[in-house]
Amino acid sequence: MRPAIQIFPVAGIGDVVPGQDIHSLIVAGLAYSEITLVAGDILVVTQKIVSKAEGRLVDPRTVTPSHIAEMCAAQGHKDACYYEVVLRESKRIIKMDRGVLICETHHGLICANAGVDESNVDGGTHITLLPVDPDASARGIQAGVGVATGVAPAVIITDSFGRAWREGQVNIAIGVAGINPIEDYAGQDDPFGYRMQASMLAIGDEIAAAAELVMGKTDRIPVAVVRGVTYQTSPSAASALIRPANKDLFR
Amino acid sequence: MRPAIQIFPVAGIGDVVPGQDIHSLIVAGLAYSEITLVAGDILVVTQKIVSKAEGRLVDPRTVTPSHIAEMCAAQGHKDACYYEVVLRESKRIIKMDRGVLICETHHGLICANAGVDESNVDGGTHITLLPVDPDASARGIQAGVGVATGVAPAVIITDSFGRAWREGQVNIAIGVAGINPIEDYAGQDDPFGYRMQASMLAIGDEIAAAAELVMGKTDRIPVAVVRGVTYQTSPSAASALIRPANKDLFR
Numbered sequence: 001m002r003p004a005i006q007i008f009p010v011a012g013i014g015d016v017v018p019g020q021d022i023h024s025l026i027v028a029g030l031a032y033s034e035i036t037l038v039a040g041d042i043l044v045v046t047q048k049i050v051s052k053a054e055g056r057l058v059d060p061r062t063v064t065p066s067h068i069a070e071m072c073a074a075q076g077h078k079d080a081c082y083y084e085v086v087l088r089e090s091k092r093i094i095k096m097d098r099g100v101l102i103c104e105t106h107h108g109l110i111c112a113n114a115g116v117d118e119s120n121v122d123g124g125t126h127i128t129l130l131p132v133d134p135d136a137s138a139r140g141i142q143a144g145v146g147v148a149t150g151v152a153p154a155v156i157i158t159d160s161f162g163r164a165w166r167e168g169q170v171n172i173a174i175g176v177a178g179i180n181p182i183e184d185y186a187g188q189d190d191p192f193g194y195r196m197q198a199s200m201l202a203i204g205d206e207i208a209a210a211a212e213l214v215m216g217k218t219d220r221i222p223v224a225v226v227r228g229v230t231y232q233t234s235p236s237a238a239s240a241l242i243r244p245a246n247k248d249l250f251r
Numbered sequence: 252m253r254p255a256i257q258i259f260p261v262a263g264i265g266d267v268v269p270g271q272d273i274h275s276l277i278v279a280g281l282a283y284s285e286i287t288l289v290a291g292d293i294l295v296v297t298q299k300i301v302s303k304a305e306g307r308l309v310d311p312r313t314v315t316p317s318h319i320a321e322m323c324a325a326q327g328h329k330d331a332c333y334y335e336v337v338l339r340e341s342k343r344i345i346k347m348d349r350g351v352l353i354c355e356t357h358h359g360l361i362c363a364n365a366g367v368d369e370s371n372v373d374g375g376t377h378i379t380l381l382p383v384d385p386d387a388s389a390r391g392i393q394a395g396v397g398v399a400t401g402v403a404p405a406v407i408i409t410d411s412f413g414r415a416w417r418e419g420q421v422n423i424a425i426g427v428a429g430i431n432p433i434e435d436y437a438g439q440d441d442p443f444g445y446r447m448q449a450s451m452l453a454i455g456d457e458i459a460a461a462a463e464l465v466m467g468k469t470d471r472i473p474v475a476v477v478r479g480v481t482y483q484t485s486p487s488a489a490s491a492l493i494r495p496a497n498k499d500l501f502r
Binding site: 205209 | 254255256257258259260346348349351353361370411414415416417418419420421422423432433434450451452453454456457458460461463464465467478479480491492493494495499500501502
């Protein structure tokens with residue numbers, strides 16, 4: 001039987017530096033990997049290469065730490081300049097304990113260290129920030145790849161986040177274009193006639209997680225193509241995956 | 252290019268009733284779906300059919316609600332008997348607010364309503380409980396399918412859980428056999444020479460999430476085969492995915 005879903009790794013993209021055209025790099029990677037996009041394909045792109053192309057890199061030695069950044073450094077494992085960058089990327093601190101900072105970013109994402117990351121950058125000189133507007137980044141990739149290949153895929157920009165209560169990180173969707181990342185079953189009947197009450201699937205996050213299985217952490221596979229998923233193409237935003245404050249028990 | 256990962260839906264399993272041999276049903280479903288297992292395949296099985304086969308069904312009208320179950324019903328959307336079943340499946344209440352009960356189950360899983368579920372059962376008479384020992388259930392499926400087909404796949408038993416801060420549910424691993432659900436990169440160098448400090452990927456949860464993309468909520472697809480994932484076969488347990496209490500900021 002034919003598989004319902006296929007996940008293709010996109011290799012050959014190489015190092016990304018500020019100012020590069022991210023969609024041109026992806027188009028070249030697709031050609032290198034001998035992948036021809038078809039209608040319905042979803043392009044999953046790790047945040048790291050988007051941030052690099054968009055110049056979202058900081059040398060932490062260039063920032064002056066605030067008092068609270070110094071306090072973080074006294075309790076944590078990183079230096080005060082690093083924490084200052086994290087605090088500048090945050091609009092709220094959810095938890096600050098045992099050297100870990102759980103932040104709400106300016107996008108409303110809740111994650112460790114506001115998504116500021118030292119790995120897979122350039123060996124330690126710079127750190128990466130999340131894209132300013134990951135949905136806009138996703139739309140730019142969708143449009144650019146569409147013009148170059150004739151197929152405008154749905155696009156999901158991802159990052160690896162930790163979770164409350166569970167060990168290990170999973171890839172999640174921080175930016176989307178051309179795909180509704182939530183599938184809402186509320187009010188539908190299950191096959192036994194039971195009316196489902198609170199069944200929303202976060203398929204944007206599930207597609208992000210699926211794609212990471214071909215990406216990994218140390219492989220140079222920053223992009224994947226996911227083929228065969230059924231989804232709604234209605235205009236949407238990754239903020240649909242963020243629980244509104246008034247419904248959130250864990251703020 | 253050949254896809255790195257393929258996900259096959261397993262159809263034809265039909266309704267499951269207590270006492271049925273879950274691995275025989277899966278073997279029949281594989282044949283119906285014309286899927287021949289190969290070495291390295293991962294069988295992803297939704298908790299619902301495992302619970303049904305194992306007789307983990309309760310008619311809530313047969314339980315006598317406690318005082319606190321009556322209090323839950325007064326604030327929530329379900330009746331006191333339902334909440335009593337939830338409380339009996341719990342060893343600790345993490346949060347109780349706005350009609351929602353976030354529980355720690357006897358397995359240590361943290362989720363809404365202790366995994367007690369009304370959907371996809373039999374139209375509302377019975378509710379399902381999580382399997383008593385999902386790792387043991389997974390090992391039983393691995394062994395039974397191995398004897399019947401000559402290939403003993405890795406097995407992941409899944410359920411859909413909500414998350415703190417994020418909207419929608421995602422499928423996660425609650426039982427495993429033949430696969431280490433955590434991939435630990437700590438101490439490895441990234442491609443730029445940076446030594447990664449805290450990089451553990453929850454690939455068990457990512458595979459569970461990927462499989463749900465062919466399962467959905469209203470489709471009768473309770474099983475999927477995931478092919479092409481690289482993983483460690485070392486003996487493990489789904490408890491590896493549960494953050495130890497002394498490392499958990501959100502207990």
